[in-house]
Amino acid sequence: MNRDKYYARIENPEMLDYGVYLKCDQLLTCQKPLNQLCNTDELQFQIVHQVEELWMKLMTFTLVEVIDYLEQGETHRVLTLMTRVAMLQRLMTSQLDVLETMSPKEYQEIRLQLGNGSGQESPGFRMLLKMPPDMWKAYSDTYLVPDGLTIADIYDEKYSHDGRYAIAEALIEFDEQFQKFRWNHLFLIHRSIGLSSKSLKGRPVDLLQSGAKHRFFPELWDIRSAMTDKWGGEYGVVREPIHKKPARK
Numbered sequence: 147m148n149r150d151k152y153y154a155r156i157e158n159p160e161m162l163d164y165g166v167y168l169k170c171d172q173l174l175t176c177q178k179p180l181n182q183l184c185n186t187d188e189l190q191f192q193i194v195h196q197v198e199e200l201w202m203k204l205m206t207f208t209l210v211e212v213i214d215y216l217e218q219g220e221t222h223r224v225l226t227l228m229t230r231v232a233m234l235q236r237l238m239t240s241q242l243d244v245l246e247t248m249s250p251k252e253y254q255e256i257r258l259q260l261g262n263g264s265g266q267e268s269p270g271f272r273m274l275l276k277m278p279p280d281m282w283k284a285y286s287d288t289y290l291v292p293d294g295l296t297i298a299d300i301y302d303e304k305y306s307h308d309g310r311y312a313i314a315e316a317l318i319e320f321d322e323q324f325q326k327f328r329w330n331h332l333f334l335i336h337r338s339i340g341l342s343s344k345s346l347k348g349r350p351v352d353l354l355q356s357g358a359k360h361r362f363f364p365e366l367w368d369i370r371s372a373m374t375d376k377w378g379g380e381y382g383v384v385r386e387p388i389h390k391k392p393a394r395k
Contacts, residue, residue: 297369
């Protein structure tokens with residue numbers, strides 16, 4: 147097989163209107179030249195991570211809109227956009243599975259190309275970490291504070307499954323999907339270099355587990371424990387097993 151012939155076609159495709167609109171001439175040259183790859187897995191490594199950055203760019207752009215609509219009290223707009231964000235998060239997580247087709251040895255060859263770089267330096271990831279405080283403030287200032295409501299009211303005391311509740315659940319979905327991405331990424335690292343090794347910056351890789359345990363909206367997680375403890379106090383934390391109750395006559 148003449149690889150050079152096919153490589154030339156891959157790197158210099160014919161550009162019609164579709165390719166011109168999508169700027170494919172630029173997009174398809176964002177990766178290393180094919181004849182300079184350290185191994186055949188390096189192209190997929192670059193593409194998967196570049197695609198992740200594009201999804202995070204779209205996610206960040208969408209969350210800027212979400213914050214604006216939260217401040218305006220546009221509940222339906224918020225819910226529609228947060229559904230999109232959750233879809234993007236699931237895409238990001240599922241895409242990581244492609245990287246598990248690399249062997250640990252082949253990944254080490256790619257790792258040598260990264261300098262001291264790490265996924266923690268991802269511009270999209272770092273931007274997304276900064277957005278939840280503004281999301282929470284916009285939600286609280288619009289949906290809680292004006293009516294003197296608390297999260298306990300929304301979930302329990304005055305529960306009505308209204309727009310306030312629906313948005314709170316959309317926020318916790320964002321939180322959950324973000325942490326699932328982190329955990330999936332952690333397992334990818336576990337599989338490729340191991341958790342007891344050191345990162346390219348010399349820090350233990352298992353420090354990433356602390357980030358994966360972080361929660362953006364602790365109030366939304368804590369209310370569940372508070373409600374369960376309260377109900378346990380009312381109904382009894384430990385109750386008689388139903389299989390031991392006498393049968394009805």
